[in-house]
Amino acid sequence: MTSTPYGIGLAGCGTVGTGVIRALQRNGELIRQRCGGSIEMSVKRILVRDRDKPRHETVDASLITTDWQTLVDDPTVHIVVELIGGTGLAFDIVARALSLRKPVVTGNKALLAERGAELFALSKQHNTPIHFEAAVAGGIPIIKTVQEAFIGNRIKAMCGIINGTSNYILQRMSEAKLDFATALREAQDLGYAESDPTLDVNGWDAAHKAILLATLAYGFPISPALVHVAGIEQVKPIDIDFAQQLGYVVKLLAVIRQHDDESIELRLQPSFVSKHHILASVNGVFNAVAVHGDGVGESLFYGRGAGEDPTASAVVADLVEAARSLAHKLPHRGFLPWGKEGRLLPIEETRTAYYVRFDVTDRPGVVAEIATVLAQHRIGISGTHSPVNPENPDAEFVDMVFLLHSCPFGLLQQALREIAALNCVNSEPVVFRIEQI
């Protein structure tokens, strides 16, 4: 069998882009063998912002361009890999590639979560797939699993830890009793967090991934504006201590769930997870996604969520898919929205138990005042706790924790607004979900 050579245009040559070049060099012959000798791939163009930046020795300088159209339009480029990030230039590159019927491989979760509806429409129009395994949990083939392996399953729920940076920070806060700022600095020093960690710690990196997973499972694009997202900036050591005392660990959890009326619950929040659940054992920068399908039942997928090699591995698998679809002139193997217009369950209607922390002025009557407001909203209290600060036992301002029975989030928000207005409460209450998974 003669092999068909495919040229790759690599837009972006940072960590992952360099990883792709190195993986193709290291294992290119193995990949060719595994494809029955029928497919060969090589990088033909590399788009960078700064031509003068030092690069890994495996990067062939003669392939470098700073002009994106030169890359996309190059006739020796058959597949475009978009790894530059953002939703502006990346959109132009992907759109142009699709219009030229060049399959796209991307790891850009923000692009697909924010502008996926436009791009999937172009993908359909030009009958050219977008592959995006690298966009969610790099080393875990969760896209392929949901889209292909579980194609016969109604997805009842997916719960995942899909931001390694946050997970690392929470673990370090837990095991080394660090505060948030110190743990974040440590993650930055180790290269686990970027110099601008905003999207990691405010939950939006994970939310973009959760939006993609829900889109795959239910088949319709989801507007990020409708998704409830909270990050880990407000987590304090006291919360982690308290979780431990109660038999939980604090995780930044993506929760996706289909209700009986087919509405979709989709939210991203710091959550209390039972220490006995397998997700509680997911430490460091690892990711994990638990999937509940009506056929397969409970399953779980665990691996490295980011980093040069794991993410490059996902890009390479997608490159093989793209090359195969070109070789066999497949009509389309990428994702296309297939679902009826679905309904997101408004966050106000979602129900869990809660952990709420208030910053209060320590005087008699505080618990009664807060409890009275909760009672007026018929929200049950399963426990209250006000830990004494050993360094300052007579502090005027203290943290007061309430554990609340399951109720709609909207009802809780109403009650918290009233509680926040009480004289004894000094700032916005902090809320974590207590997940029953």
Place this chain on the structure above:
Amino acid sequence: MTSTPYGIGLAGCGTVGTGVIRALQRNGELIRQRCGGSIEMSVKRILVRDRDKPRHETVDASLITTDWQTLVDDPTVHIVVELIGGTGLAFDIVARALSLRKPVVTGNKALLAERGAELFALSKQHNTPIHFEAAVAGGIPIIKTVQEAFIGNRIKAMCGIINGTSNYILQRMSEAKLDFATALREAQDLGYAESDPTLDVNGWDAAHKAILLATLAYGFPISPALVHVAGIEQVKPIDIDFAQQLGYVVKLLAVIRQHDDESIELRLQPSFVSKHHILASVNGVFNAVAVHGDGVGESLFYGRGAGEDPTASAVVADLVEAARSLAHKLPHRGFLPWGKEGRLLPIEETRTAYYVRFDVTDRPGVVAEIATVLAQHRIGISGTHSPVNPENPDAEFVDMVFLLHSCPFGLLQQALREIAALNCVNSEPVVFRIEQI
């Protein structure tokens, strides 16, 4: 887009076959939508042994035949699903289907492990794929993961718990202090073990699956005759107790590992696994496979390994693959051997630490006699233990346990043969691996 209807010939209508019929009925419309409306599938023929056996109400009696050629040759049957098991008639069905260029979906690990070389040759000759996701760890898409998602990875190792029956029995022996026979009976009563549980408890069901995983990862057929397999029949409560005291759990573990000289280690044995390893948390009938790829690093896949719905889910996913390859006239998307003739590492050369239990006559000098033989073979001892039986503290015959440092298995076997010949040793020693994973 008009949809192409594909007819399915279902050879075997037991638990999984019925599950396939029910899954297609329950989620057929969802599957059609997810395929972009382009693929429809329906069961056209059902092969059974006994026409009079009562069947689930969803099984259409008018489709039933007892003649396998009627099913395979039926012109309305485009894809053949083989779920009858065994390596005789099942082989004839698969071979005939391939010769008619009808893609095959099978869950038959024994067939592929024992006669895969012949069948994959036919698959290549007739350019018609065999899909077998259902053959390994039903609800876990490990075949697709190794074959497609990790196509860019050199697979360094795979360690798995891939026999749910054994895992259930070991767990019950551990948590309820049952002996093997009682735990097996309980598993049979619950439907977790078949009336003839031989292949589950002697390790060969798991070994067949491990052979398939290694074949996928390294690309060459592996003769079962060369694979070292031990089951769980010899595990006693004392082994489980002792493992717990040392911080381990006993698991029936498949170990597949590529060494630096590219030889492949492949074995199936009861093993001590650190209680801190995520595999130690895999309980009941669940399966899990840890995969270490040179790109993705460590990953793990967890789910139900058997049962009607999880296995049917795998069959349905393969049916979609098969229908897609028919619809798009794909040359081949199933597995074909691609590797150079590989070398299995002889079991004698594999190295781990060991736990060995001897049945000895309790008299002074026993430890010295055994230790002397081990010393003559330069095998280091890290501990010995002879638990007192509280019900019979003066027993003449007792269990004596030795923990041994890492050494080649062949060396251990030599020493154990000499020890078994000692007067004080009453039966074959029982050996478990202590795995460093």
